[in-house]
Amino acid sequence: MPGKNLSREEARQRADILEVDGYRVHLDVTSAPDPAAATFRSSTTIRFRCSRPGSATFVDLLAPAVRSVRLNGRALDPAEVFDGARVALDDLAAENVLEVEADCAYSRTGEGLHRFTDPADGETYLYTHYEPADARRVFADFEQPDLKAPFTFSVTAPAAWDVWSNAVHERIGDEGAARTWEFAPTRPISTYLTAVVAGPYHVERDHYSRELPDGSTLEIPLSALCRKSLARYFDADEILGVTKQGLEYFHDEFDYPYPFGKYDQAFVPEYNIGAMENPGCVTFREEFIFRSKVTEAAYEGRANVILHEMAHMWFGDLVTMRWWDDLWLKESFADFMGSYALLGAKTRFHSAWITFANQRKAWAYRQDQFPTTHPITADIRDLEDAKLNFDGITYAKGASVLKQLVAYVGRDAFFEGARRYFKRHAYGNTVLGDLLGALEETSGRDLTAWAGAWLQTAGVNALTPQLTVDAEGRITELVVLQDGAAGDTASAPGGLRPHRVAVGCYERDSDGALVRTDRIELDVTGARTVVPELAGRPRPALVLVNDDDLTYCKIRFDSESLETLRTGLGDIADGLARALAWSAVWNLTRDALMPARDYVALVLRFAGQESNIGVLQSLHQQAKGAVDLYADPQWRAEGGRLLAEGALRELRAAEPGGDHQLAWARFLAQTANGSEHLRLVRGLLAGTARIDGLAVDQELRWSFWLALAAAGEATEQELAAELAADNTASGRRQHTQCLAARPTAEAKAAAWSAVLDSDELPNALVEAQIAGFGQAGQRELTAPYAQRYFELLERVWAERTIEIAMRIVGGFFPRLQITPQTLAAADDWLTGHPEAAPALRRLVLECRDDLARALRAQACDGA
Numbered sequence: 110m111p112g113k114n115l116s117r118e119e120a121r122q123r124a125d126i127l128e129v130d131g132y133r134v135h136l137d138v139t140s141a142p143d144p145a146a147a148t149f150r151s152s153t154t155i156r157f158r159c160s161r162p163g164s165a166t167f168v169d170l171l172a173p174a175v176r177s178v179r180l181n182g183r184a185l186d187p188a189e190v191f192d193g194a195r196v197a198l199d200d201l202a203a204e205n206v207l208e209v210e211a212d213c214a215y216s217r218t219g220e221g222l223h224r225f226t227d228p229a230d231g232e233t234y235l236y237t238h239y240e241p242a243d244a245r246r247v248f249a250d251f252e253q254p255d256l257k258a259p260f261t262f263s264v265t266a267p268a269a270w271d272v273w274s275n276a277v278h279e280r281i282g283d284e285g286a287a288r289t290w291e292f293a294p295t296r297p298i299s300t301y302l303t304a305v306v307a308g309p310y311h312v313e314r315d316h317y318s319r320e321l322p323d324g325s326t327l328e329i330p331l332s333a334l335c336r337k338s339l340a341r342y343f344d345a346d347e348i349l350g351v352t353k354q355g356l357e358y359f360h361d362e363f364d365y366p367y368p369f370g371k372y373d374q375a376f377v378p379e380y381n382i383g384a385m386e387n388p389g390c391v392t393f394r395e396e397f398i399f400r401s402k403v404t405e406a407a408y409e410g411r412a413n414v415i416l417h418e419m420a421h422m423w424f425g426d427l428v429t430m431r432w433w434d435d436l437w438l439k440e441s442f443a444d445f446m447g448s449y450a451l452l453g454a455k456t457r458f459h460s461a462w463i464t465f466a467n468q469r470k471a472w473a474y475r476q477d478q479f480p481t482t483h484p485i486t487a488d489i490r491d492l493e494d495a496k497l498n499f500d501g502i503t504y505a506k507g508a509s510v511l512k513q514l515v516a517y518v519g520r521d522a523f524f525e526g527a528r529r530y531f532k533r534h535a536y537g538n539t540v541l542g543d544l545l546g547a548l549e550e551t552s553g554r555d556l557t558a559w560a561g562a563w564l565q566t567a568g569v570n571a572l573t574p575q576l577t578v579d580a581e582g583r584i585t586e587l588v589v590l591q592d593g594a595a596g597d598t599a600s601a602p603g604g605l606r607p608h609r610v611a612v613g614c615y616e617r618d619s620d621g622a623l624v625r626t627d628r629i630e631l632d633v634t635g636a637r638t639v640v641p642e643l644a645g646r647p648r649p650a651l652v653l654v655n656d657d658d659l660t661y662c663k664i665r666f667d668s669e670s671l672e673t674l675r676t677g678l679g680d681i682a683d684g685l686a687r688a689l690a691w692s693a694v695w696n697l698t699r700d701a702l703m704p705a706r707d708y709v710a711l712v713l714r715f716a717g718q719e720s721n722i723g724v725l726q727s728l729h730q731q732a733k734g735a736v737d738l739y740a741d742p743q744w745r746a747e748g749g750r751l752l753a754e755g756a757l758r759e760l761r762a763a764e765p766g767g768d769h770q771l772a773w774a775r776f777l778a779q780t781a782n783g784s785e786h787l788r789l790v791r792g793l794l795a796g797t798a799r800i801d802g803l804a805v806d807q808e809l810r811w812s813f814w815l816a817l818a819a820a821g822e823a824t825e826q827e828l829a830a831e832l833a834a835d836n837t838a839s840g841r842r843q844h845t846q847c848l849a850a851r852p853t854a855e856a857k858a859a860a861w862s863a864v865l866d867s868d869e870l871p872n873a874l875v876e877a878q879i880a881g882f883g884q885a886g887q888r889e890l891t892a893p894y895a896q897r898y899f900e901l902l903e904r905v906w907a908e909r910t911i912e913i914a915m916r917i918v919g920g921f922f923p924r925l926q927i928t929p930q931t932l933a934a935a936d937d938w939l940t941g942h943p944e945a946a947p948a949l950r951r952l953v954l955e956c957r958d959d960l961a962r963a964l965r966a967q968a969c970d971g972a
């Protein structure tokens with residue numbers, strides 16, 4: 110397979126014959142502040158051995174130009190050996206030295222070495238992001254996780270800058286206008302984990318120390334960085350506080366001293382993902398620095414990510430998957446640990462498992478019902494497959510299943526297994542069996558059947574209680590029915606799995622609250638499992654299968670329990686049980702088993718009582734989705750009006766200055782459509798209207814401007830004035846989104862063209878244009894683009910980087926044109942393009958499946 114898309118087979122062949130002793134990489138980024146400079150100099154020396162002298166191989170490099178290539182002192186002609194993605198090497202010796210000099214490109218897509226100029230002060234900032242395979246945009250390398258090596262970086266940068274990398278710097282040279290930073294060699298790490306951050310970043314420092322069992326003291330210097338113009342918003346104390354709690358906790362649990370020396374955390378602009386676990390130099394999206402008031406859910410989410418990345422220092426960085434098939438080995442573990450450690454590390458966030466049940470699992474359930482779903486251990490043929498697999502299965506389903514594994518083997522066996530795994534495979538690479546082997550040793554259990562059913566088969570089961578009741582209202586039999594998941598395999602025959610579950614029975618107490626009166630824990634195995642303990646008991650008001658969220662399944666209800674929820678969901682006293690009930694009724698709506706208007710009615714009736722702020726924010730998002738996508742089109746306008754009225758009612762009722770008030774204000778901005786609501790929004794912006802305790806700060810101002818822009822009630826001059834008052838990276842993004850959201854054919858054409866007719870836009874503005882383009886109230890305006898979308902898919906996939914192509918393919922899919930015609934157009938494209946890249950087909954299939962689901966839900970709502 111030629112070109113950029115390295116295959117698993119090629120990687121295996123290369124690992125069979127090569128061993129890498131070390132890299133020296135020098136980058137000269139002194140040109141970075143000059144916007145006219147498109148490239149930087151990259152010099153790489155790789156020392157590596159070959160077990161089959163005389164054979165040929167290649168190094169990976171995505172660079173506009175290669176100046177020179179020398180293999181063992183022999184000059185190779187770049188014109189002959191470099192094809193734009195690889196440098197061919199032949200006649201390898203037993204011991205080799207490869208030297209490559211190249212001009213590499215500054216990135217505007219967040220892949221490779223990203224360059225950002227701050228509109229607030231004109232300063233330039235650089236950072237790298239590589240996973241899964243973009244280190245080759247910055248230096249020549251063997252781009253696969255199992256060819257680990259020590260890296261020695263040096264960077265020449267403008268004299269006023271600081272530079273960070275995985276290791277500490279040993280020396281800073283002074284060349285007048287530039288300085289060269291020389292870093293210590295790293296421990297052996299994978300190419301995708303290397304990192305460089307450079308620029309006039311603002312830095313906050315701290316340190317963590319700990320006595321080790323051998324009597325020595327472990328000292329870890331800590332730092333946290335952000336752009337200078339964000340420094341006044343930077344709550345580094347809170348970030349470093351969680352960092353120290355996490356280091357304390359992971360040292361207690363893992364019994365393996367943090368292996369990478371220091372721990373820097375850089376909050377960087379225009380970052381494509383949440384964060385990346387580069388050893389010693391973690392990068393985060395800078396939206397984790399809050400410019401305006403945010404809710405406690407945002408602080409919890411950030412702390413979760415800090416702990417997730419920290420868990421990777423051991424699981425992922427110290428011990429790394431051999432190839433991307435086992436990406437779950439690190440991501441499921443880190444995703445699980447992000448929540449587990451929020452509680453274990455004694456942070457101030459106590460709702461971790463509610464958030465997990467309500468939000469992370471919703472991601473997994475959605476992904477696991479696509480036709481493209483896959484087992485947790487995936488079959489990753491190449492890098493394009495790998496790129497798409499950072500998904501709800503690899504992260505959230507995998508974490509759900511690990512949560513269950515902890516319950517299955519016990520907490521002590523689980524952590525003892527992890528400790529053995531770190532020690533046994535430190536600085537090495539592993540596959541599934543290595544982890545399972547360690548866990549089998551410590552638990553004494555055979556995990557073959559468990560792994561077969563949970564890691565190697567796809568799909569989600571639904572569990573439904575079925576009750577028979579006698580004339581006195583007593584249960585004669587309570588059965589848990591299991592629906593088969595998609596896959597029918599030897600380890601999950603008929604798609605049925607073993608589930609450890611708790612069945613909860615709930616009754617009204619004297620205050621009217623729904624409280625648990627019984628809890629039976631049992632194993633659900635086949636299609637039908639009797640719960641004998643509950644026979645003879647009076648029929649409860651509500652039966653909740655998977656109470657306490659032990660297993661991974663869709664929760665269904667018997668008809669009486671569903672009736673109890675309709676009249677009293679918000680009365681469930683326990684926060685986790687209530688979150689599970691909310692999640693279950695959302696799944697019923699998505700599955701066309703509950704009309705969208707009934708779901709909306711539940712939200713309007715009970716969301717005002719929801720105390721958990723993260724759950725409330727999910728309800729807002731889902732209620733809006735229910736109206737925009739799942740409601741009968743005849744009822745859609747009415748549903749939208751009800752949401753806006755509900756938002757205003759709850760906004761006025763919410764505690765002044767509290768998180769709930771802010772969440773309802775944002776929801777009002779998302780739903781405002783009638784003149785009364787838009788007038789209020791305008792009044793809040795102008796300061797002529799007030800809601801007691803509500804601070805209309807910069808981020809909320811932009812939400813309100815977006816509402817006005819989408820309704821055609823904000824002029825270009827007004828939006829320009831807001832940008833002038835907030836001339837920042839964030840302001841620029843939101844201004845772009847507002848312009849694209851305006852309800853005119855010209856605005857739509859401009860957004861479409863800005864994204865598709867040039868590749869000048871950086872990733873963040875591509876995202877803003879796409880988000881502004883697709884407004885639910887503007888279906889007629891965007892309808893003409895549906896056919897054009899299918900015509901340009903292959904060109905986009907061929908011409909754009911995969912990150913940008915994924916955003917365009919997913920973002921411009923005509924998801925609001927919910928008609929059989931759109932479905933037919935998607936099917937025509939899929940039928941007519943069997944040879945299109947599998948990753949592209951996967952994205953289109955998933956969008957197509959969402960559309961088919963919306964049509965089913967609309968039919969249910971209109972019935």
Ligand SMILES: [Zn+2]
Nearest residue numbers: 417421440443
């Ligand atoms: Zn991760």
